[in-house]
Amino acid sequence: MNVRALNRALLARQHLLERTAQPAAAMLGHLVGLQAQAPLAPYVGLWTRLSGFRPEELAALITGRDAVRGSLMRGTVHLVLAEDALILRPLIQRVVASGYTGHFGRRIGDADLDVVAAAGRAWLEERPRTRRQLRDLLAERWPDHDAEALSYAVGYFVPTAQVPPRGVWGSTGPAVLTTLDGWLGRPLAEKPPIEDVVRRYLRAFGPASVADVQAWSGLTKLREVVEPMELRTVRAESGDVLYDVEDGLLPDPDTPAPARFLPEYDNVLLSHADRARVLPPGRRVPLPPGNGASRGTVLVDGFYRADWRLHGTGLEVSPHDRLSAGERAEIEGEAGRLLAFLDAGERPVRFTGN
Structure with missing residues (x-):
């Protein structure tokens, strides 16, 4: 893949x-x-x-x-x-x-x-x-x-x-x-089945390598857990074996991806050892301080290409590369919906940099 x-x-x-x-x-x-x-x-x-x-x-x-x-x-x-x-x-x-x-x-x-x-x-x-x-x-x-x-x-x-x-x-x-x-009001599980958690991770984040599962969870030595499981396998371009549940969604790679605003620390950006599936080469995930709901990242065509921040005077979008007129319009429309959700009033959407 x-x-x-x-x-x-x-x-x-x-x-x-x-x-x-x-x-x-x-x-x-x-x-x-x-x-x-x-x-x-x-x-x-x-x-x-x-x-x-x-x-x-x-x-x-x-x-x-x-x-x-x-x-x-x-x-x-x-x-x-x-x-x-x-x-x-x-x-x-x-x-x-x-x-x-x-x-x-x-x-x-x-x-x-x-x-x-x-x-x-x-x-x-x-x-x-x-x-x-x-x-x-x-x-x-x-x-x-x-x-x-x-x-x-x-x-x-x-x-x-x-x-x-x-x-x-x-x-x-x-x-x-x-x-x-x-x-x-309930005790912690005594012997929780890690295999069930691995399957749930794959259903939400897969296909994924053993290293990806470990990066998401923080656990180590999971190869001995994952390899014996009855899972579908595919190969990444790198040659790595990726594991998956049998009913895992695999849409057409050409499926259009709308602009999406993510909050700080969204697990989409943090839950793989190989983050290339969402982060362009050399781009790091920002880890800003704050209470939440006021800044984050923007996915454009499915990849992290801008940051957003809510100010008293508007919602600021800071692209990392040049956006087309269509991409800017799409971001602006989604930003308006975010402002409505945040009950932030009639604040303008501003682009900085690119």
Whole structure:
């Protein structure tokens, strides 16, 4: 398969060729969650894939505990369905825990991590707390240790959830943590089937190599999992073996791809070891700070070719290469729909640079 064929397969499976009418929960499950360091980014991620999506629908899932925010794939914050969190966190736990090595690991000194984690869990079960509140409690119990490093240890080794109003449209607030199982009222899965998760990844992101699955999840040594599975295989132009589910969508590579606005950190840009299927050579994924729903990237003909940012005076589109008049018109039309979704009023759309 060439790059364009892989691009169109990815776009079709991500519902970026044509918006679909389905509940937000169904799309969240299909995508195996949305990356959510920027708390409001998932709202734009669902808007660009769903027809008729309203922010209140996703907000209700979060406040109703049907969807939850927490550290999952690659050790990064994701918004996933509650039932998926209970499956994914045990699988990803070693990835999350590995993030503690290095900077914080060197600062913890001789503190017993198991004891620290147990104390942190008890405090978070007592009531949700911010990291600063947790740090103050740890400092009181371990006055001779680095309280910040200890607080991060709790976050890495205790499966936690970020509770509302964090991530709720129209609300704001700091990241407040509690235990994941306590928040959802259900235990984490004891032996979650990783093969099922691999199939779900392929259905949303495939065809993909073993390295791609590892890049998405953060897990290693997955060849021994993937190769024995009964999966369809194809060859990339590079010669790499790509695995796929039997019913994975494979549209015609010449299928037109409309302009699409993606939020910060969208997994379309981050979930493959070989990102050529969506990133032009030499282009990196931007990782801006922010609360979400105010900036991101633009796909033109299926590839990342511009950035967008919402200002007080308008929506700014910054192309990375020259756009045709037709491409600019298409982007401008989609930008108008995004402004309407964001309830941003009659702001102009401006192009900068190219």
